[in-house]
Every structure is written in C-alpha cells, then in structure tokens.
Amino acid sequence: MDPVIIIQIVIAAILGAGLYTLIGIAPGTDETAVLAPVTIALVLLDFSPYVILAFFMSAIVAKKLTDSIPVAVAGIPGGVMSAPMVEHAMTLKEHGLPDQSIKKMSSGSVIGTLVAIPLSFIVGSLIIPHADVISEHSGLIFTLGAVFLALLAKNKILSLLIIIPFGILLQGLQHLYWGLGVIPEDTTIFVSFFLGITIGPIVISLIELIDKNHRDSLPFLGKKEIQIKNTKKEKGLPNPFKILNKKESGSSALGSVIGTLTFFLTPVGMTVFIGEFTTRHIKDPVKRASRALATMDGVTNASYISGTLIPLIAIGLPLSPMAIGPAAGLFNAPPEFTPEHNIHHLLTPVEMLIVSVIGAVIALLITYFIIIRYAQNIVRFVFKYIPHEALIGLFAGLVVMLAYMDAGFLNIFGTLLVAFVAGLLYKNGVNYGVMFMVLYAAPWLLGLFG
Template sequence: MDMLIIIQMILASIGGAVLYTLIGIAPGTDETAVLAPVTIALALTGISPYVILAFFISAIVAKKLTDSIPVAIAGIPGGVMAAPMVEHAMVLKSYGLPDVSIKKMSSGSVIGTIISIPASFLIANLILPYADRISQYAGLIFFLGAVFLALMTKNKVLSLAIIIPFALLIQGLRHLYWGLDIIPDDSTVFISFFLGITIGPIAFKLFELLNKEYRSNQPRLGNKEITFKESEKEKGIPNPFKILTKKESATSALGSFIGSVTFFLSPVGMTVFLGEFLTRHVKDPVQRASRAISTMDGLTNASYISGTLIPLIAIGLPLSPMAIGPAAGLFNAPPVFTPEHNIHHLLSMGEIMTATIIGAVIALLITFYVTIKYASQICAFVFKYIPHEALIGLFAGLVVMLAYMDAGWLNIFGTILVALVSGLLHKNGVNYGVLFMILYAAPWLLGVLS
C-alpha cells in the first residue's frame, strides 16, 4: 500500500464524512437507500477497493453519528436505526434538554465505533477457520436466513409464504433477459434487483399517489413548524467520556460489544431489546432516557460496523442484515465485485484494518466535533434548504441509471416491477432483510425445487 493510496483513502474518508453528515441529518433517510447505491456506483467506476472501503466506513460512522440529531431536536428519526430512540429523546426534550440528548447519543456512537472495530477483527479471526465450510453452504444459509428473519417480522405468515414466489419473480426476470439475449448467459442481473428492493416502499407510495381517489383522501398538513432551542456552546475539544457518566459509558460499551457479537441478528431488534433491558431498572426519567439513548446509539453503530467487517474479513459473503443491505456493494457489484471476487479476496486483513481505521478516525474527528459544536445550526440548515424529496429524487435517478447499465431499457421496467412488489410486501409487514435474503438464495432455492 503506497502513499498515493493512503492519500486517496484520506480524501475519500473526508468526502464520505462531509456528505453523510448532511444526509444523516435529513429526516427519514433510510441507511440502505442512501449508502448502497453510492457504494455500488463507486465500485462500478473502478475506484480502488481500499478507497471504497475507507469511504464506506467513514460514511456509515458519520451517518450513525448524525441521524440522531433530528430525533433530539424534532422527534423525527434521521434513519431507520434512529427510530427506537425517539421516545427517550422526547423525554429529554420535554425537560428542555435536546442539546444534552444530542451530546449523549453522539458520544454513545463514538464508544460504539471504538468498541466494535477491535471486536469485529477478533470475532472474524475466530470465524476464519470455518470460512470455507460456511461458503460451501451459502445458498442454504441465505435460505435459512430468510426463514429466520421471516419469523422475526410483524407478518410472519406472509413473510414465509412469499419466499418461493419472490424467488420465482427474481429468477423469472433473469431467465427472461437470458432468453431475449439482453444479457449473456454467463452473467446475471443483481444490482438493479437489489436496488429495486431498496427503493420499494418509496416506489410503491409514489405509484399509489397516481390514483386520484387515493391521493384526494390523503391528509393535507401544510408547512410544519419546528422550533429550535438555542443550545449551550461546547468549549474546547469535546470528549465523549466526559459527556457521558461512568454508568452511561459502561452500558454503551457493553451494548456495543453485545451488538458486535450478535452481528447476524436484526440491528433494530437488538437496539430495542438491549436498550430497554440495560436501562429499565433506572427510575429517574431523565437518567433513564440519557442512558438508553447513549446505549442504543452505541449499539447501532457497533452492529453496523461489525455487520460489515466480520463477514467481509472472515467469509466474503454478506451474511448479516447490514452486509446484505447498506454494505452489499462491498460484496457484490458485478462485474467488478462478485461473491467469488470482492474486497474479502482483494485486501488482506491488515489492509482492511488500515482502511477501516482511516475511515473511522476521520469521520469521528470531523463529524463528532461538528455534531457537538454546531448540531442545531446544521439541523436548521438541512430542514430549511434540503428537501427530503430532492434526496429521494437523487437516489431514484441513480437506481434508474444503474438498472440501465445492468440490462438496458427493459430492465428499468423489471426493476420497477421488483420495487412495486417489494414495496407492497414491505407495507404489509415483510422486512427488507427477508427480501434481500431471498434475492441471494433464489438461484439455489429454485435449483433445489426444480
């Protein structure tokens, strides 16, 4: 690894931290929708895998640091993983402490990053001797993962029932493209179907709005007024261990370690479960809310980092909700990355560690400082000048472009079909993770059934 690559990693990390600091504050930005398309696009441009990994780690750390800001200020989660913290953040806001909420959550996120990186490498080393055996049963593992996640969702029956039909849809479209000679027989369509699932809820909602009767029955809310409280200015360089109490630091560290060990489980589920379990004995509402949000934010950051790094280092297959969602581009972005040729195969463990540390450290230095110092001002700027619709349009346009690159004009409509089916299923209680697992398991599953 020469100095030029290191400089590129540093610059990419700075870019990732700045970009996803702003995106993280924008309300309702789903992690998969804003991270996966950009990562895949970078991979397809032929950028060095070192640079891509450093960018991604910086982006995820920055995103997880800042998506709690709109929660604390306005009660609006900046991402899916910030949703479990809304209730506790609103307790602190009711006591006039939104600035404290921001500082506690950001500090917990820093602890989550610090704990999860060494924990991920340790756990990956323990799994490494079994990597080849795990890889041989990848299709079966993805299928069992779909069944397991289906049993964890709100609508268990529908989630289980849809596994084979959704696999038929995926493989049916692929065979249609092969039959029409749209793509060669030795290639497959993956990226656009993955992104179709990602934008499913948004696409389904937009198509619903094309129905005049449905549209006319939707509530009209007008302009929403959000009041920002002037927060106290932090003096000097912020220290997360001084912002948190010893007990808050301890529960954040414990939650982060458990989140790293359970990297293969749902991050949202573990955040809710552990956040409540580790704080339910605290009687004072302010102390309980402070400890809960710091613990939850640490755990979410840890589960995202470990869910990316452990499969990437040990196996090279996306065997976690994080790896199969936001981090999918690191594992599979054909023709550049495939399950048999991705960052796991291209970079050594030491090189992955170097890129991870560069990305994480730069994101922490930039985003944590900015978050603590200027959270209210940045949040006001994003809420006022960056419409949510603009971000949706940006990523939807990126999906259309990648769908065309994957298999031409017809595949744009194929991707819309996958998106609409995914959106309908998601609306009826089927989790993203189930659909992603089916996408990976489809060739193996239909091969077994046929």
C-alpha cells in the first residue's frame, strides 16, 4: 500500500471513530440500522475498498465501546447487543457505581478487540482451503442458516413457517420489476430489500402512530429526567488491564476467544450464555455484575469483529449474523460489490489485516480515551441535544434514497412493503437473522420448485 492509501485509511478511521462515538451513545440505535446504510452508501459512492473497510472497522469498535454508556447511565440499551447488560449495569447503578459500569464494559471491549482481530485471521486462514466447496453450496448453507436461526428465535414456529413465504415476497418483487421493465433482467435488487428489513420495526411503529386510537392508548410520559452522577476524572492514558482485575481480564479474554470461534452463531445469544456461565458462581452482586459486564462486552466486540472478518477473509460470502446484518455492504452492494466481486476479492488477507488493525487501533485510541475521560460530558450533550427521532429520520431518509437509486420510484413502495412485512414479523418474534438469511437464500430455495 502506498502512503496516499495509508493516509486515506487513517482519515477514514478517524471519521468512523468520531461519528460512531456520538451515535453509539444515543439510546436505542440498532447496529444494523446505523452501520449498514452508511457502509452501503460508501460502497455505492465508489470509495476505495481500503477506506470502506477501515471506516467500518473503526465504526464498529467505536460503536461497541460507546453503547455501554446509556446502559450504565439510564438503563437504556445503546444497541441490540448491549441489551443483555442492562440488568448487571443497573446492579452497579443501585450501588452508586455507574461510572464503574462504563469502565468495565469499555475495558472488556478493548480486550475483545485485541483478541478477535488476530484470532479471526488465524481462523479465516484455516477455512480458506475449503472456500470453493462452501461457495458452491452457498444457497443450501443460507437456507440451513435460516432454519438454524429460526430454531433460536423467540417464535420458532412462525420463524420456520415464514421462510418460504418471505422468500416469495422478495423474489416476487424482483420478477415484478423485471416484468414491468423497471430494471434489466440481469439486475438484482439487494440493497433496498436488505435495508427494508432493517427499518421494519421503525416502519411498523410509525404506521401505528397514524392510528389515532393507538396514539390515544399510549401513555404520556412527558420529559424524562435522567440524573448523571459526577465522578472524578481519570488521569493519564487509561489502561484496561488496570481498570479490570486479573479475573475480569481473564474472563473477558476467554469469552472473546469463544465468541470469535462461534462467529457463525447469534452474537446476542452467545453474549448472554457466556456472560452468565462465567459469573453464575459469584455470590457478591457487585463483583458478579462487574465481571459479567467486562466479559459480555468482550464477547460482543469479538463476535462482531470475527463475524465480519472471518467470512470476509475466507470466503467472501456473508455466512454469519454479523456479515448478513451490519457488515452486509462489505459483501454485497450491487453494482459495486457482489458475492463474486467484493473486498474479499479486492484485498489480500495481509492487506485486510493491516487495514483492520489501523481502523481498530485508531478507534481504541480515540474512543476509549474519550469514554474514560469525558463520558459524562458526552452523555449530557447527546441526551440533551441529539433526539433519537433525528437519528431514525436520518437513516430512514437514506434508505428511501437508496431504494430510489436501486429501482426508481416504484421501488420506494416495494421497499416499504418489505419493511412492513419484516416489521410485523420482527414484532411477533422473528429475528433479523432469519429474514436476512432468507434474502440470500431465496433465489436458490425457490429455484427448487421450478
């Protein structure tokens, strides 16, 4: 890589860390909803693959570092992956230690990052010899993945039953566009359908608010008051291995290794399982909560990083919940990226390692330092001046723009239909992973009936 590319990578990493440090603190910002649209937009704007990967790695590390803050301060998940940590964070808050929650979680994230990146490249390298076989049977793998994730969903029966009908909806819209001449027959729609699934719950909520009877039935909460306790500022460069004791560091590292090796499983499920398994023997509630938070945050970071890097290095197909969710744009964002032409094909494993390390290290240096030193100031700013609705509106608008770019005006309504159905399914216990897997599996799965 020449010096110009290195400079671009560093700038992209700094921008990613800065942007997602703020976004991560905003409560309720789903990882897929805030990462996928921006990543896909960068791909479609024809940025260098080095820049895109550096931005994404920096963004995901920064997002996972900062989404612990609203959990510790207000008991509100900063994202889907931080939801399992609410109970333990509230335990520390009840004991007057919200600042300890932030430090333990963010330090666990640092350990998760340090473990996941090198281990992901080792695992990815071991899978490379089998990449051709996996690619050849990708349709079957995606279908089996949908079934597997359906069995892990809250509503298992509905999740299994909708696999074929939801595939019919997606492929039916595709064939409708071909039949009407909206898009050429050699063009496939992916980006807008993927983002339609992503914003499904938001669309359902907005549609429900149109109904006056539903609006009137909602409780009026008024302004919510959140108290933030003042704590002393840390001096010098924070060291996660001093903030965590030896047992917490070891538990976080072990959890990160397991989270990396199980990259193909649901990150939320593994976070809950590993966090509870490694701390259930601890009687003291403060010690148990502290170790659980450090371990769980390490697992989440490791799961997200490995779920992105291992499929990217080994196969170039999104064969993990992370890869089919927030990181989908790195694998498939037509016409720039396709399963046959994406970062896996454009960068060598060594280049991916260098870019990933630069992006992650810059995010750690910037975001971890800011969290430990200035978390309270940032929390006050975000909670006071950045409405949650503004972020939702921003990303929803980006989805509409990308839907229009995909297949014109008609596709805005097609994407809205996908979002509406996906939102209903999500509300009734069908998780994102099942629907994303169906999106990838639908051409092969429905082809069996031809």
